[in-house]
Amino acid sequence: MRTTFQTAFLSVGFLSLPIGGSLRAADVVVSNLGVTPGPTSLLEDSDENPLPLGSQVSIRDFGGLSALEVADLAQAGPLTLVTASVAFGSPGSVGTGDGAAAGTIEYLVTKALAVEQDGLHLVVFNAPAPEEATEVIVLKIPGTIAADVPGFLPSFRSLAVDDMELVYGRTTSGGFAAETSGRPTTGFEAWIYDQFDPEGSPDEFFLPTSDPDDDGAENLLEYAFGSQASVADSVPRTMMRQEGAVFYLQYLKRLDDEDLNYKGWWRPDISAGSWIELTGSADPVTSAPAAAPENYGWVEQVVPTSGPWSFGRVSVQRN
Incomplete structure (x- = not known):
């Protein structure tokens, strides 16, 4: 069982209906709350702390893009993710609705689901706006969703976070955690991404303690003293x-x-x-x-x- 946006309405059963078929909800409740207190799948930041109140959540349509393509957009950055998709209804935020707590969502999306929507994803940022975000969770909404029993609350349909497929981020013991989105712009992390091609280099090349050019100087030393991590005869002096x-x-x-x-x-x-x-x-x-x-x-x-x-x-x- 799952609660809806309003506590007075409690769904007592579910059935699966295709989004493009007979499901014609005017209002969609997006939630990670169950009938027992607390979230069923907590939304967390990369340190596995509950995402703060006010962090933006939204449903976005990525059309026919594959999960890998959507994940690549998320890796490129929050604004890239937004510009490559279309908003589906109005955004909500962490802590709204009955949850009113960090890491929880229960918000209302006023948008008809009367047509095929295979590209719908839930996008969760770690800030109130995408331009402020540094981390993101992306979950794909399945082709069939749990729907309230017909006639019980006909204008509402529930989108439960538990039923969604993780596209970007990681699973934790408590739910889903965000991952860094976009290349760093300052500090060691920005510098090391300029030294090596992120697409064609092993992950260990980007560690502060690595020495990819085998010159005896770790990456952090090369960064701190002005030499290059990818050129063996460029060493700190x-x-x-x-x-x-x-x-x-x-x-x-x-x-x-x-x-x-x-x-x-x-x-x-x-x-x-x-x-x-x-x-x-x-x-x-x-x-x-x-x-x-x-x-x-x-x-x-x-x-x-x-x-x-x-x-x-x-x-x-x-x-």
Whole structure:
């Protein structure tokens, strides 16, 4: 049994009717609520937390596109998904209706289902509008849907999330979770997608800890220090500069990512002893040893001296 949009009306039985046949509902109730309290299939974000109140849900018509083609649109981004489809009725939002809770939907779509609608999908965003969304769930509405018993509530038909087929997202123990939609536009993730073709490269190429070009530098190091992850002879560079009796450790630093934490280190003997963290600030160099790539700048830190030699290195961590 399933509830309808209004609590006064409770469906006590269901039958399957083809969307293009005798089913002629003027109002459709889209819901993931059952007759017992709580959702039957919770709608979650990629971290498996219930989607927040106000997240947009809508029925959209993708015509004759296959599930794979719709999934590709979802991967390309929320706006791509919207522009490639036609809205079917008005959108709703998470938390409306009797549910009134994160991760639940029960909203009314005023739209006649009197014609064949094989391309209908439920699209759930993780934000109130597609242009604000970064994650999405796409579920295909089946060719037959659970319908209220004829004569009980003839103007309503129920579209239950449980009866839909997952096209984009993933299943969880509690329901369906959203996946990232669209390529990242900032940070390491945006940079790594520019280094490799997402369609033709193994998934492991895109990990911060991978070294696809086998040059000994992991992707995160290449990103942080201005080298290329796909070119073996492009490696991060650090340099030591001496001015009189003072030594300086120089390195490239990415200027547009505050999540990167750089630390300089030194020790007087390259083969013995522990590395000691430099405590001085990393200041822009007055004379760069080489041209800096876009979004990078050369910085330097004073290195203490203890004897005739001083050695330096740099580490980076992403917060």
